[in-house]
Amino acid sequence: SKSDDGFCSAAPSIDEKTKPIYWKVTNPTLSPSHLQDLPGYTRSVYKQDHALITPESHVYSSLPDWTNTLGAYLITPAMGSHFVMYFAKMKGMSSSGLPPKDIERLVFVVEGAVTLTNTSSSSTKLTVDSYAYLPPNFHHSLDCVESATLVVFERRYEHLGSHTTELLVGSTNKQPLLETPGEIFELRKLLPVSLAYDFNIHIMDFLPGEFLNVKEVHYNQHGLLLLEGQGIYRLGDNWYPVQTGDVIWMAPFVPQWYAALGKTRSRYLLYKDVNRNPL
Ligand SMILES: NC(=O)N[C@H](N)C(=O)O
Numbered sequence: 001s002k003s004d005d006g007f008c009s010a011a012p013s014i015d016e017k018t019k020p021i022y023w024k025v026t027n028p029t030l031s032p033s034h035l036q037d038l039p040g041y042t043r044s045v046y047k048q049d050h051a052l053i054t055p056e057s058h059v060y061s062s063l064p065d066w067t068n069t070l071g072a073y074l075i076t077p078a079m080g081s082h083f084v085m086y087f088a089k090m091k092g093m094s095s096s097g098l099p100p101k102d103i104e105r106l107v108f109v110v111e112g113a114v115t116l117t118n119t120s121s122s123s124t125k126l127t128v129d130s131y132a133y134l135p136p137n138f139h140h141s142l143d144c145v146e147s148a149t150l151v152v153f154e155r156r157y158e159h160l161g162s163h164t165t166e167l168l169v170g171s172t173n174k175q176p177l178l179e180t181p182g183e184i185f186e187l188r189k190l191l192p193v194s195l196a197y198d199f200n201i202h203i204m205d206f207l208p209g210e211f212l213n214v215k216e217v218h219y220n221q222h223g224l225l226l227l228e229g230q231g232i233y234r235l236g237d238n239w240y241p242v243q244t245g246d247v248i249w250m251a252p253f254v255p256q257w258y259a260a261l262g263k264t265r266s267r268y269l270l271y272k273d274v275n276r277n278p279l
């Protein structure tokens with residue numbers, strides 16, 4: 001549509017402005033209808049050092065030990081990662097199962113609400129943009145009355161000395177902005193940076209036109225979910241148009257770079273392993 005500032009781009013429709021935050025993650029703009037009808041068409045790509053998993057490729061199945069919940073695994077060690085990333089679509093009266101022994105878990109609410117209960121403290125309601133970190137072997141339950149979509153990260157906890165992690169509950173908008181020397185994106189981290197934690201979740205915000213200064217190559221691996229906006233992701237020698245709802249796997253050392261485009265900010269959630277010697 002021709003918008004008044006001369007750019008012929010699809011202005012966000014009025015009702016989108018009234019939608020809850022991250023609404024487009026679970027209601028992605030699928031490809032234009034003529035492409036949806038195109039047999040076999042997908043934007044998804046799986047290569048040796050990266051993958052782009054787009055909403056039309058998600059395959060859901062019941063999550064073992066969860067009740068009334070469908071899960072779509074997006075990233076698993078079969079790709080070479082040391083973590084799993086999955087969407088958990090919780091229906092009415094659903095509950096989570098526990099991760100396996102020694103596995104830590106981070107859940108982030110993308111849509112709806114869940115209640116977190118554990119043996120000791122009282123129950124806590126997690127709504128959109130809230131998260132919880134559950135230490136390994138920490139008994140808990142996430143219960144949903146109506147519906148919820150969670151993005152979940154799990155991995156084997158890597159001990160370091162006598163450090164231990166603890167139950168953490170928070171929300172992105174309450175986390176402080178951190179310094180990003182040499183970069184212009186806004187950065188929040190959901191977990192403490194202390195040595196006890198062997199990964200963190202970065203929330204990174206870009207205004208349209210802003211891009212990563214460093215074309216990064218590093219030993220860490222990433223699981224990314226684009227929560228808002230659109231842009232171009234460079235992974236190795238490939239350049240991908242990406243949009244809200246897209247998921248990206250980045251293996252260690254894959255050259256990576258992002259540029260935000262469009263008329264609204266980009267926000268992505270990024271798993272990154274930290275604080276452990278790569279040897
Ligand atoms: N691809 C990324 O956004 N990477 C982050 N800037 C990071 O590794 O910290």
Ligand SMILES: [Mn+2]
Nearest residue numbers: 216218222256
């Ligand atoms: Mn990186």
